[in-house]
Amino acid sequence: MTAVATPSTVPAVPVQRAEPRWVRPALVLLLVATAALYLWDLAASGWANAFYSAAAQAGAQSWKALFFGSTDAANGITVDKTPAALWVMSLSARLFGVNAWSILVPQALMGVGSTWLLYATVRRTSGAAAGLLAGAVLTLTPAAALIFRFNNPDALLVLLLIAAAYCTVRALEKASPKWLVFAGVAIGFGFLAKMLQAFLVLPAFALAYLVAAPTTVGKRLLHLLAGFAAVVVSAGWYLAVVALWPVADRPYIGGSQNNSLLELTLGYNGFGRITGDETGSVGGSPGGGWGSTGLFRLFGSEMAGGIAWLLPAAVLGLGAGLWFTRYAPRTDRGRASLLLWGGWLIVTAAVFSFMGGIIHPYYTVALAPAIAALVGIAAVQLWRIRGNPAAVGLLSGGVTLTTVTSYLLLDSSWQPWLAPTVLIVGLLAAIALFFVQHFGRVAAVLGLVVLLTGTGAYSFATAATPHSGAIPSAGPNTRRMFGGGGPGGLLGTSLPGANLTALLRQSGDHRWAAATVGSNNAAGYQLGSGKPVLAVGGFNGTDPYPTLAQFEQYVRQGQIRYFLGDGLTMRGSSSGSDAAARIVQWVAENYQMTTVDGVTVYDLGA
Known part of the structure; x- marks a missing residue:
């Protein structure tokens, strides 16, 4: 607004104008x-x-x-x-x-x-x-x-x-x-x-x-x-x-x-x-x-x-x-x-x-x-x-x-x-x-x-409020931070407990120390252990990767040591692939379940 509809106008501020010292x-x-x-x-x-x-x-x-x-x-x-x-x-x-x-x-x-x-x-x-x-x-x-x-x-x-x-x-x-x-x-x-x-x-x-x-x-x-x-x-x-x-x-x-x-x-x-x-x-x-x-x-x-x-x-x-x-x-x-x-x-x-x-x-x-x-x-x-x-x-x-x-x-x-x-x-x-x-x-x-x-x-x-998870919000709303143990779910992440962290770190020479449904679940386990964790189904658990056939092949080749969680935290998907659900079912039917720090663990190398 550099000109006014009056006899006097306000010209645009020239680029070369000397600025005040302040x-x-x-x-x-x-x-x-x-x-x-x-x-x-x-x-x-x-x-x-x-x-x-x-x-x-x-x-x-x-x-x-x-x-x-x-x-x-x-x-x-x-x-x-x-x-x-x-x-x-x-x-x-x-x-x-x-x-x-x-x-x-x-x-x-x-x-x-x-x-x-x-x-x-x-x-x-x-x-x-x-x-x-x-x-x-x-x-x-x-x-x-x-x-x-x-x-x-x-x-x-x-x-x-x-x-x-x-x-x-x-x-x-x-x-x-x-x-x-x-x-x-x-x-x-x-x-x-x-x-x-x-x-x-x-x-x-x-x-x-x-x-x-x-x-x-x-x-x-x-x-x-x-x-x-x-x-x-x-x-x-x-x-x-x-x-x-x-x-x-x-x-x-x-x-x-x-x-x-x-x-x-x-x-x-x-x-x-x-x-x-x-x-x-x-x-x-x-x-x-x-x-x-x-x-x-x-x-x-x-x-x-x-x-x-x-x-x-x-x-x-x-x-x-x-x-x-x-x-x-x-x-x-x-x-x-x-x-x-x-x-x-x-x-x-x-x-x-x-x-x-x-x-x-x-x-x-x-x-x-x-x-x-x-x-x-x-x-x-x-x-x-x-x-x-x-x-x-x-x-x-x-x-x-x-x-x-x-x-x-x-x-x-x-x-x-x-x-x-x-x-x-x-x-x-x-x-x-x-x-x-x-x-x-x-x-x-x-x-x-x-x-x-x-x-x-x-x-x-x-700025005074810690924020975590996939959907942070502005203002004076306290957000719950990472918890210990238990899967994180669709939009939040939990770091693994001490026992599960040690288990993942000692998983051996595998491409992935573990696999789990959903990226936020995988992120917590990966950040806690420093080991790669495969996010089955991607962020929402609805991507068609890996397919059940691919997952079975990874397991046969010894590329994945553990499967973590039962996949229930990813329910509510409105569309997309059901490959993750098929993998969860296959793992549950073929491997023995144990619990470590409140997390369901299947040893795929057993």
Whole structure:
């Protein structure tokens, strides 16, 4: 919002403008605070998502496992994602050993990098103050505080998408195809982190460039074509390598029913997430079985605490910015940035709101950069034109929306004094903004307090809470940590007891020390023993690997020593292969059962 429909206009902040001396110390302070929040007591979450931790452990032991993202070093089956995030974790584990710190610290550093890149991107179009505010909002978004302290692929995805936004902004400045190609590469590697979700920003980036790049329409289209080619190449090379690799010499592609990465991309992790028709899915059902769909899904109890605090203010800021720049030149970079961040927010929010397949609350971290950027840009630019009554009204409206949202989201059972305090301060800030000429600094301070208090409180609560399992959530909700003994189940993991750990470590020279149904069960046994454990049926126990015939062959060849558990923890699968159930039945009928530390054990070598 760099121009106003009045005789006076607010020009775009030039890239070469000399910054005030306070900017660099403020940036350093922001990054140090971000690092402290994301690194503080990080090891309290232990292995966090043991599914990915076990795969990182495997990658630290086997280069093939690292490349394919195998869940075990013997390369039986892969995780159900492309493995870029695992590459980072596995390399860290190779350098510093397999432990909670080596696996989780890279995600925290990605969070610091994301804050810095967002600042750098917003600064180029809207100035340092807007960049700093955007960075602070990102840092204090609860979903970000969760994911940048966890080992899900979303941390790398967010970092790469912000990098792509930065490159797109650079491309817009001088119609640079080089920078647009860099943006395409970043999005392509975002695909290697979390598949098709990385492509949700493409419409916004393409629209911003097509509208505002300072060159002819023909060249703009050619530049976009080059950028799309970069996306295809940087994402497609891995698909091609996996497709051409001899099937007998690579692990089974987890999450697919036909051992195909392309099927996984387009099906279970692709259009199936939109329609809900996902073979091998557990829980949920087509048409909204993963929670109520609709415009207000992001404000529901599952997702609101992680992302909704500043969402209304961001939407208001987007509308205000587009209104005030309606008469700006086509190449106005302020409006282009609004198209970029606004398009990112609208497309991603729409998909998350209406998709009928698997969705978890932490996915909303992908909205955090767009919300943070829009809030930073709108707040600073409206403040700069506060002589305009409309700008003052919008500032006051944004503070009021944030006040009401925070009041409604703050859990009355947690810090009960906080919600009424935010309400009172917020109303005072909204009133002060109406009289901004008399209470300028007071209004600014109160406004910032309201913007950051609710979301910041939940972010600190998130950082103070250990998280584990497949579906972590933001906010002051205590998560149960690893237990001793007993199988973990579908979405959680338990480390084996001392006796079972010793048994697995002394299993002898076998390809797999044990096999069990489901990746989370296998992860606990593998992390506890350091020995490869085969995840029968993949994550959900519904993948057709290994088949009963393959499993029987592995046993005859002495490749598996033990079978653990009875497979009952994986019941509830709505579709997919029944190979795991057949294997469980065959083992129970042919081998003697014993119990070790509460876990059913079959000695396949007896």
